[in-house]
Amino acid sequence: MENALFDMDIAYRESLEKIFEYIEQKKYFRSRDELLKHNEVEIAEMLVDIRRRFDLQRMVVLFRALPKDISVDVFAELDNDDRIDIINIITDPEVKYIINELDFDDMIDVLEDLPANIVDKILDKTPKSERKLINNFLKYKEDSAGSLMTPEYINLRKNWTIEEALKHIKEVGLDSETIYTNYVLDGGRKLIGVISLRTLVVSPDNAIVSDLMHDDPVVCHVDDDQEEVSDLFTRYGYLAIPVVDNEFRLVGIVTVDDILDVIEEETTEDIERMGGVIDSANKDYLDMSVTHHVKARLPWLMLLMFSYFITGGIIDSFQEALSKVISLVIYMPMLMGTGGNSGSQSSTLVIRGMATGEIELGDVFKVIWKEIRVSIIVGLCLSFINFFRIVYLDHNPPMVALTVCISMVFIVTIAKIIGATLPMFAKKIGMDPALMAGPMMASLTDMISLTTYFIMAGLLLNI
């Protein structure tokens, strides 16, 4: 069966190949015309592909060849790294044109990453009041609600009729980030209500805004972390959420389209941390240099390697016992591996449960109790199979089998309890729980697995 999305992908690929060919033949006008068959999102993606295939220069040549209004839309779709690189190449008037035409929140994103002297030059001829507003926005912490929001919202008066409100929206709507949610402020700019365009459109013309507005809106604080803001969107399914300061004055709004990017960023960060990668800074894999890759990976590997010095020490201190029953070594990887896997299952479930807001710190005893019951069942099942394998397939003494099997139950249980509680402990002390899964878990459970195994061997085999 044909698939519409699939067809779109093929069309995109074919068009991109054509553009590559034109560029190789230095037919820039033809490649521009081919680019212009697409929308701004696809043009931006193609420019990035051109940069990867050729270089920054050729990407900029094509970017400058775009009609002015389209180039602004495309610029808004690019990553900040690409934006900064383009700005460093194009002329000052071009930069000013683009910056002025951008939506306010995109403009702030760009200005944040530029050196102060270039920002001053760009804002040179900007009216003083706007420059003050921009400077205020530049002060918000990265990844805070303040850094995500835009001041381009529509505010209505509470005593207006619907007709007056709609007339106002018609006038100022083009310059606003969204017109679908509108805000009602009192004299002191305090937020007193929100009203959706839907309500306005389906209500009688002579109704009054204050009678129809929702007067206890969900808000976020300007200093809230972007992850908290995106949780609000997931929880309530709104299109926009107002941002207030300490005095409940409305300072901006965050819209759902920006939140989709935040969710992608935060998910990448979580998954990478769980996989033992630090600080890819949301750069694309292929765009990261080898040095950047090394920096993102070596620290964790180094830290974990040091933890294996301890594991080595544990083995060393049992070396004599091991040399007496060398067959114990055969089951070491299995016990360590099963311990690690058990722990990572539990930490994965708990970290995800905390991320979606289902598990709270107060649930810690419920979680431990559940893990203990699960561990005993799982541990016994695995032990049962192992016992027969060790005795009948490997032809090792039953006491060795018993050592492995009893160790298994203990290891699974301890690993699962640690796997479940360590992320909760991390959250308690203000660390990211995701750091406690994966590699961190694996090296910790390795130590515990070996110690348990050797103690059990000492007890049961008298070595």
Added chain:
Amino acid sequence: MENALFDMDIAYRESLEKIFEYIEQKKYFRSRDELLKHNEVEIAEMLVDIRRRFDLQRMVVLFRALPKDISVDVFAELDNDDRIDIINIITDPEVKYIINELDFDDMIDVLEDLPANIVDKILDKTPKSERKLINNFLKYKEDSAGSLMTPEYINLRKNWTIEEALKHIKEVGLDSETIYTNYVLDGGRKLIGVISLRTLVVSPDNAIVSDLMHDDPVVCHVDDDQEEVSDLFTRYGYLAIPVVDNEFRLVGIVTVDDILDVIEEETTEDIERMGGVIDSANKDYLDMSVTHHVKARLPWLMLLMFSYFITGGIIDSFQEALSKVISLVIYMPMLMGTGGNSGSQSSTLVIRGMATGEIELGDVFKVIWKEIRVSIIVGLCLSFINFFRIVYLDHNPPMVALTVCISMVFIVTIAKIIGATLPMFAKKIGMDPALMAGPMMASLTDMISLTTYFIMAGLLLNI
């Protein structure tokens, strides 16, 4: 500094504690009044908390005590499991009322999970045409665009003026899922354009729809997987995307609020698979029974344990060599652990890169080349430190140190190449790449690490 979100959480907790107390004292009216101080999202969350703290019966008592219109909104916010449990308890007229008042897409979600005879009973008095539409929707595959969409969209005629269009929206807007994106169809119900309410509101009254509409809209196909649909939303930042059939006829629309839930579901599935957990079916950790937890975890642990039988076999065949140089055992966990961690870093980055659409199958050689360069640098750094540790701290012979260090470089390189390419291979053969990270990776790299180590020991130590 005070934090608005934090205050909201405290207010929620306090209110919930009050409700728990009232329920314990059997003061149901008071607990209902306390519930009604919140919005529908919070009431739904509180009902789930009540069920967890007490039981289903008490949750249903409070649900039935809600005013009818609010109970429908709350019902729409509940998980499908809770919905079905409620339906099985309340009376038929109550069920019919709720089902009829639900948005179309929520109604389909509920009906999908009910036994056929109950669905027939509910749809008993529904007009034939609507019943036919419902039955069509029930046929779409789970997790397809068809199962996410709603037919409650607004369609406009292309020759209408803006004034006529707005008048039409005012009339039918209340019954539509969204009025912010509107659709223009030809006589055969083929989609010929989309127009946003924003465009309509800011344009002159006498302009014509077909002149202002966007006539090459992004669409998805009714059979597309929900993950593909959510990628479109992330890519384009739209509020709604039209769903078409093979003849490009508009059959429904998907809205962004439903996509936020899809993203959460898909992320949970990916993260769980990477952590070696199968099929939690997006149930909450605390709501899953011990049996369900065992089912979600035992299969992977069992499968991986069998893979350790092979690892055990590898050690067994080198047993004689090991017993000669027992100190080699000390470095086994470190080499296996570092191999596993290196592999999981690479697979994490590649899986995430494929999920966000950055890495494609055609990039496989670029990826391998990057991994090789990164591996050599990382491997050499780790080996350097290890050499000194083994010789000067552990006082082992330099040849043992050399064995460990050369093995380390090979192990890191092989693990990283496998970690990066295995998920790509999985995608190529139509499997979920996320299944190839975490535990799967760890057990595979364990085997490779040990084999490399033992071969190297054989070559360098003549054992």
